[in-house]
Amino acid sequence: MLSLEYLQECYGFNHSKWKINGEILDTEKGVKRLTNWTEEKRVRWHVQWRDQLAEKTGCLTNRMIQTIHGERIILSDAGWVTLHDEVTSLFSYKNRENEIGAFFGRYFSLGMQDVDTEINDPYANNKLKIYLQQSFLTKNSTEEMRFLEGIRRESRLRYNKAKEIKEKAGGKQEPIVAPIRSLDQGKVVYGQFYWTNLKGRPEKGYGSLRNVLTEWLQRYGQTSLFSLLNEIDKEFSLKGYHGKNLLAECLTPWEFLEYVMKTRDVHEKDELLVWKEKLTYQWEASRLLVKALGEWLDVAQEKVTV
Amino acid sequence: MTYEQPSSLAFSIKESVWLREGEEIDELLSLALEPDISIREADDQVFIRGSLLLFGEYKPKEQDSNSNSYSDQISFRSVEEVTMSDDGIGMIRHSFPLDVTIPREKINRLEDLYVTVDAFDYELPGKGCIELEANVSVSGIKHERTEEPEDTYDEQQDEESDDYYTRPQEYNDFSSEREEMNERSFHFEAVREAAADDETKDEYESRVEEIKGESKEFQNYERNAAFEQHYEEEDQYEQEENNEEPVSYNTDPEIEPEYEGETEPEPEPEPAPEPELVRSEPTVNFSPQPSPVSAVEETHELEEEGEEEAGRDQTEKSSSSKDENALYLTKMLTKGDQEEFSKLRMCIVQDGESLETIAERYNIQVSNLIRMNRLNEERVAEGQILYIPVKQTPTSKS
Numbered sequence: 001m002l003s004l005e006y007l008q009e010c011y012g013f014n015h016s017k018w019k020i021n022g023e024i025l026d027t028e029k030g031v032k033r034l035t036n037w038t039e040e041k042r043v044r045w046h047v048q049w050r051d052q053l054a055e056k057t058g059c060l061t062n063r064m065i066q067t068i069h070g071e072r073i074i075l076s077d078a079g080w081v082t083l084h085d086e087v088t089s090l091f092s093y094k095n096r097e098n099e100i101g102a103f104f105g106r107y108f109s110l111g112m113q114d115v116d117t118e119i120n121d122p123y124a125n126n127k128l129k130i131y132l133q134q135s136f137l138t139k140n141s142t143e144e145m146r147f148l149e150g151i152r153r154e155s156r157l158r159y160n161k162a163k164e165i166k167e168k169a170g171g172k173q174e175p176i177v178a179p180i181r182s183l184d185q186g187k188v189v190y191g192q193f194y195w196t197n198l199k200g201r202p203e204k205g206y207g208s209l210r211n212v213l214t215e216w217l218q219r220y221g222q223t224s225l226f227s228l229l230n231e232i233d234k235e236f237s238l239k240g241y242h243g244k245n246l247l248a249e250c251l252t253p254w255e256f257l258e259y260v261m262k263t264r265d266v267h268e269k270d271e272l273l274v275w276k277e278k279l280t281y282q283w284e285a286s287r288l289l290v291k292a293l294g295e296w297l298d299v300a301q302e303k304v305t306v
Numbered sequence: 307m308t309y310e311q312p313s314s315l316a317f318s319i320k321e322s323v324w325l326r327e328g329e330e331i332d333e334l335l336s337l338a339l340e341p342d343i344s345i346r347e348a349d350d351q352v353f354i355r356g357s358l359l360l361f362g363e364y365k366p367k368e369q370d371s372n373s374n375s376y377s378d379q380i381s382f383r384s385v386e387e388v389t390m391s392d393d394g395i396g397m398i399r400h401s402f403p404l405d406v407t408i409p410r411e412k413i414n415r416l417e418d419l420y421v422t423v424d425a426f427d428y429e430l431p432g433k434g435c436i437e438l439e440a441n442v443s444v445s446g447i448k449h450e451r452t453e454e455p456e457d458t459y460d461e462q463q464d465e466e467s468d469d470y471y472t473r474p475q476e477y478n479d480f481s482s483e484r485e486e487m488n489e490r491s492f493h494f495e496a497v498r499e500a501a502a503d504d505e506t507k508d509e510y511e512s513r514v515e516e517i518k519g520e521s522k523e524f525q526n527y528e529r530n531a532a533f534e535q536h537y538e539e540e541d542q543y544e545q546e547e548n549n550e551e552p553v554s555y556n557t558d559p560e561i562e563p564e565y566e567g568e569t570e571p572e573p574e575p576e577p578a579p580e581p582e583l584v585r586s587e588p589t590v591n592f593s594p595q596p597s598p599v600s601a602v603e604e605t606h607e608l609e610e611e612g613e614e615e616a617g618r619d620q621t622e623k624s625s626s627s628k629d630e631n632a633l634y635l636t637k638m639l640t641k642g643d644q645e646e647f648s649k650l651r652m653c654i655v656q657d658g659e660s661l662e663t664i665a666e667r668y669n670i671q672v673s674n675l676i677r678m679n680r681l682n683e684e685r686v687a688e689g690q691i692l693y694i695p696v697k698q699t700p701t702s703k704s
Contacts, residue, residue: 150388153366158382165379251380280385287384294376301376 002034002076011083012068024086031086032065035199038079041117042201047072047082049112049178050197057106060194062087087194091186093216097224100186101231103193108175108209109236112202115176120201128257132156144272148260151279155253162251169244175236180208183215206242206249213250214289222292229296239300247297250290255282314445315406316424323360323400323436330366330434331396337362337428339440341421343404352413354406354421354444362398398436406444418446655690668694 001022008016016027025032037043050063062084064072073080093100132155136148179200187194209232217225233239238246259279266272325331343356404421413419421444428438653664661684665672676684679692686692 151385154383154388161380161382165376247376247380251382283385287382290380290382291377294380297376 001078002074002081007034007083010067010069010074011065025083033062033084033086035082035084036076036079037073037082037199039117040073040080042199043073043080043082045112045115045117045202046178046197046199049110049202052110052112053107053178053195053197056110057103057195059103060189060192062194062196085189087187087189087196089188090184091188091193093183093186094220097227098231099193101228102235103195104209104212104228105232105235108177108232108242110175110177113173113176115202118201119176119204120179121204122207122254123205127261128159128252128254131257131260132159132253147276151256151259151283155256158251158253162248165244165251166248169241169248172241174205174245175209175242176202176204177208179203180211183212183219206246207254209246210249210289213246213293214285217289217292218285222295225292226296229293233300238297243293243297243300247290247293250286250293253283253286255279255286258282313447314443315408315447316441316443318439318441319358319402320439321402321437323398323438325398325434325436330432331364331430331436333365334428334430334436335363335365337398337436337438339423339426339438341404341423341442342401343421345416345419347410347416350410352408352410352416352419354408354419355404356421357401357403358423358440358442360398360400360402360438364396364398366396408444408447412448413446414448415446420445653692653694655686655688655692657688659686659688661686664692664694670694 004016004018004025007013007025011027011032013027013029016025018024019026019031023034025034037046047064050061053059054061054063064082065084066072067074073082075081132152134152136145136152138145141149178197179202181198185196185198187196213225213228216228229238233243236242256279259275263272263275266275337360339358339360341356342359343354346353346355406421408419421442423440424443425441426438427440428436431437653668655664661672661675661681664686665675672684674695675681675692678695
């Protein structure tokens, strides 16, 4: 772990103390968060991503704070370290579809396609496909197995539909973005929208957009979602192949794969129940999003046709 | 002379059951139809109520949609809706309400009263539809025959007649009760749980008007045929003053099978000279109004009552609306209030009888007999079946 003295010296702080050891630093310039990285290429990609995002969207993001020597990254015994402003107040998206739609539109059209690090491509491995092909039933199937088999069949149906839509959309260039897991990554500082990027691998595809839309629909409803989609569409055309690929992504039963992976070695009934509830919740969220997105695309398609 | 022996009432059903979208059949693994009924006695009547329960297992079809609309293509079921049996097999469960009323005097012992499914078959015209046919019988009904002076016949000859006489196909269902039809009086019905929609009601009301009006419409249902006949002079259809009790099949007036030449129930003259035949005169009643609890948005088919025609009718309707065709069975058996209805008798022509004698006996005109039976000539042969329209008074219903 880096020492307080070393960090003060690098970043020019006069006073500092750990709020959380090795993680949160309280300085005379505000609360800062240290992020450790194990891959230099990934951290360099993220430096570039956040710079471009701030430039293209005009929004505040958790960019890397420069050292007094102008460096964004410092080296430690454990790898690479970056320092960021720590903002904790959550942003309220309510009635901000225009502004946030534009942000996400630019987010997904940032165009950082040349990636010199390992990216996360959910379609790269065929785990989902494998699990979808195998029946979970045996001669003495338990109730759990029967449940799983029912879900598998419906998941396969979803997968096949998604595949068909994706094939029809064409295998054109998909966005590569910093992963988004929740709308809670949006914070507010001095009344301004502040986006907190995660440090995960760059992600190929529409999984992050799916997460954004799923949560948006749950929080603000379909009408608001349609407004958001309309705004996103202005920056990142969803009426074209992106929209179809996004729909395919939403249809793909990732929650089934997660459930199978998580419950493979679970034998406790209570724990299984928790996972089952999570699956049910995610499944229903996907179902509602797919339905809403399908309706939006149908309307969008009609407008294009007319 | 009167004697009794157990008998049964047999009827057939032909029904289509539609599965919900997304639950189409890839392979039907099993299908069964079983009666689930209760028998109750009240006011000199025995009520057999319950349902015919259709159940089975199937492998669901994993289907792809060809629709251009995304909304149609992409829907999928919720976790709760994804219910599977032990082997990843979909379950079929469907209930056809059944309501049969029989006069108590026609039954010796309630314990002997059984409802059985004698035969059952199905087809899959499409992945989302099951067409089923079944023969259902109510056994334990008293067989009672009373000799009548005018219908005197030799019992020995009657038995022989069974050997000689090749019954038209459409009367196979009456096989066990050809004779006792004279004395029977009962009706059976099935009611649908849902309420009729307005459209159906309108259609129904128009049919009631048709029936009540000058033009009387009778429907005759047979195994392979059905036809309808309009009667202009309802007054002449007086209730026959015989001691025969009518067989009353309360049907939905909406059923209006169209006449088709190839299925016309042209009475078939028996080629071989035969001994004296039993004259059977069952009466088919049609109630112009449905039971208050009945919905009549379905078509129904009763084998005794022209399932083929009704089936075609149903098939035509099925192409336009699945909903309308979801529950056909009950409609054919829908009970009406029976404030006014007509009935139809069948008469087997005896040796030496002519159209004139028959018309005279039933107090109708020969021309009506010819028209009703669509005869090409004014001749009838022994063994030939004639349909005799009569007007039933409310008090005569069973």
